Amino acid sequence: MFSYRCTGLSPLLAACRSSQKVHSNRAFGTSAVKSDADQLVKVGFVGAGGVSFGTAEGPWNHSVRLEKMPNVQFTAIIDPNLELAQKRVDDLSKGAYGHKWKGCDVFKDYHAMLEASSQEKRPDAMIIGVPPLIHGSLDVPQYAMELDLAKAGMHMLVEKPISMRPAEEVERLAQVLHEVADEKKLVIAVGYMLRYNPAIETAKALLKELGRPVASIVGRYNCTYNNIYKPQWWHTLQSGGTIVEQATHFVDAMRYLSGSELDRNSIRAVAVGPDMKLTDMPPPPHAEHEVPYDMRVNRATVAVFRFESGAVGSLNHTLLMHGQNFFTELDLFGDGFHIIVRDPYQKPAVLLRRPHSNDYEQVPLDLGRDMYEKQFDAFMHAVRTGDQSDVRCLFHDAARTYETSWWISEAAGSPVPDGSVA
Template structure:
């Protein structure tokens, strides 16, 4: 029943709701060197980007492109792009300044680092979109990767892309606690890009569960990645990406938590087909794993089973085996008399439902005109304006629990590698 899909290059846009003309101030007091994060009027929210790469500015690999969506929001302007590759950052500004929304990019500057941006005259931006390789953010202990804490202390609202880190789950847990402490003090908003929570497909599944009153007892995730065009050496290096469960299947782990609650660490059992198994259609050197040490290469297949605190059970299979660009992704939810099949959430989403006392699978109506990527950034910008995070479906404190679960699964699978021995040099 698994469906074939791809990451479409086109954008689907959401019809925007009216944004409040004037925002209320949030409460909270300042302490130490922390700057109070004040909501903005509907006329102007200054946004900066940390990272000039594909997640913020688009890539042929998929539909993600935060700047393209943010341009559609009234009152959003762009103040800076921070990236060591200043030439690329300036190219982004030049291209977008010449586009339909070029007026939003007037005065946008480039900086080699977010620290340089914070130190520049004119003060910090209102909000930052963090689109960095996970090695370079998500740390509490490494001063070269503690951007979230530093921006939070400066009172800068943040939208952080997954994966949150490559650090141990324990460190990210401590980071999450520190960020929550700062948030209570200065009201800074920190959201995370788990976009599927905003998908009409997922909302429709939630609606069916609510209508039937069914309690999920089982969830099955299957994620077959197509690897031919993943031309990013970092992705193939677990030290830089965290591995495919942390970097990619994290979206399904997050959805499983969204439907079933928290995973019990001690219940996780996992095995993997390790990196000694060769792949025949990977990108040419040096864009894949050719220069990556064997012990840091990614697993080819990971299979895990686990229990949730709710009593439900789950299984997840991730593979990096398909050729070309089409992925095969599917999530099933099982309850008494109820079977939900969420097909192809990246490409052409479809929800099939078998209801109690029926043997027929019926396709639910889904609004395919709504764009989950636009909805997540819209919810974030609205929260920055009014100081109310209730529309944000993935706040950092919750997302840290999804990251924790992916690290648990990865650790369990690495203790159970399968596959032939590496060939002799």
Template structure:
């Protein structure tokens, strides 16, 4: 028989409503000194098993050569021998078997030796319906087209709430990649999660960068009002070999699927966006300047109307009156991206460079024309987001410095709506041109 969830101390009982927002007594940021590398963190204490369900057996959950993502690796380091992956859910059974066998052949075998594979959440729920098994947490790394919706087959969050009410959720970003008309469905899912009081975190990992939290710290300590955010995201398109990424009908385009991280960071610093103010222009695949010489897939197999833009440039107003901008470019070859986010306030410039690999923060302060340089080698926001989520599950305190979740589902839907607004504005500009 599977072990029951570990008992929780009185201080760990979840306050009402925390599924959607943090209590006002707690800071909305993290002291950057508390974000430490996973090789310097002790495993979560205790002897009880921590039962986890993984939904998705792909790159996000188990890693690949294309990027640093690998949630299972972070779970293993955070929970140590307590980790027990009780189920791996993926319709691609052979892929699930392959990644599971690789784990069982390694030193983390104790976490996976009793893992069962299921084709669907319904199959798993039916298998445990008459048992005492209830997972401590569920991590969702399936493609975004299968989540964030109220439509049957794409409503994994609602199905989890039905079968396992209150179980904590970790959900990858973007929360969905449905049509623009389905954005309200995502808000419906957000409302259901909030009302369930389930502890939910969405994988906007750049919020957990030490550099980002240092920027937040400077803004908070100096009582600054952000005046402008300027974001630039240039991807190495030659290394993007997933055909779906190049097809707007499947991935929703590079702003919704990829630029979402910088749209989210822009909101994190600038506040809520006045959606009606969003304007954008794009460089399309069939324009003279839009030719790319090293596309790794056969773009001719994608309908012309579904081919992605090469450049999208957007501007908007925040509700505070501040101004934001984003330029997303599919132009670089090789493997390294070039990304920057600059935040301006009275007397201050905070510039984040290269956040995905070796983040650098340049700070200019009042009274000084020169920039301070802060480097953050070996920072791992993927670990920090998982670590904070698990700490909130295990130990909720009314301490302003306690572990915290920086992106819940409702907040992530706002970023999703924002990215769609940019895509819509850029496509309207094409029609005007014609």
């Protein structure tokens, strides 16, 4: 019988969802945190690249959002390219929030930071924005970044993809991180920021208001490619490929909106592979020119699947458009209703056709703050107070999105991680 339920969760995810704990006496450095929103938080970055410091590829720039927040001080940037890391510090020290960057140290790796940082300068929270190939492991010590930082008592917001290790290993890592976080009163979140997007928030609220189950979800994620220069992005087992690296945001949004998991056995997918030449590819040695052919990413992928709730879904991803603006859209259908989520990245909008109506209405959205700002507000509030109630994607939840994204990628014929070490 068709029902609207959340089933098939791992024991860890089910337990975590039932108790996103509120810690009133959170460990913070060497002292307990007050429930004061003005508590100073020392922040460090792992990675001096585009996700944290801006890029032409998209709107992401974590540092520019964080530096506008009150009572934040930046104390570390970690990157093997020390020159780039120092340039970030030097440039930002000259800006409107330059005082927050004064004294920020640079390190070649996080081990050097842990060894060198005094307690006064050691970050309370780390933003992890580095290639997934070098973190997110439980079994390979040199890639056990999250576990090492958690054991050192640091809160984290980790960018996706959260790993490039086998999904089973990442699930075990999530279990261990949950135990460490519970012991040390830590927040370990993942940057699935669409959960804070006003269009996604509104769609979720409408589903609750309508009180009717979703029967079908259709996702279209159409990407531009001419500004993607990094060769590792074009390598399936270094970045995850187009589904795990990029369309994973819609995989996560579908899980979040439906409240249900995908049934792995139901997934069917086809793809247009790298034999299709792209006319606006960045020149050599950038992009895929030096990537082995069998590791190059797909140009278009279409997947269909069933949710454990009984609903059906489809995902269409393409890497074909020119320019900078993506085309992204979600459709949610149920008995009598149709919700359209349009362009959540650039100009979010929601259209609704209600039961017993032929017309579509544009639903007002709160566009006062962008999704990245809201994500960091929730994260920093949790760091300061222990209240994780608005942290919408913790690591254990993201591990399910990671696993599900690989299911789709594998169904489309892409290679999957085998546990070997590069």
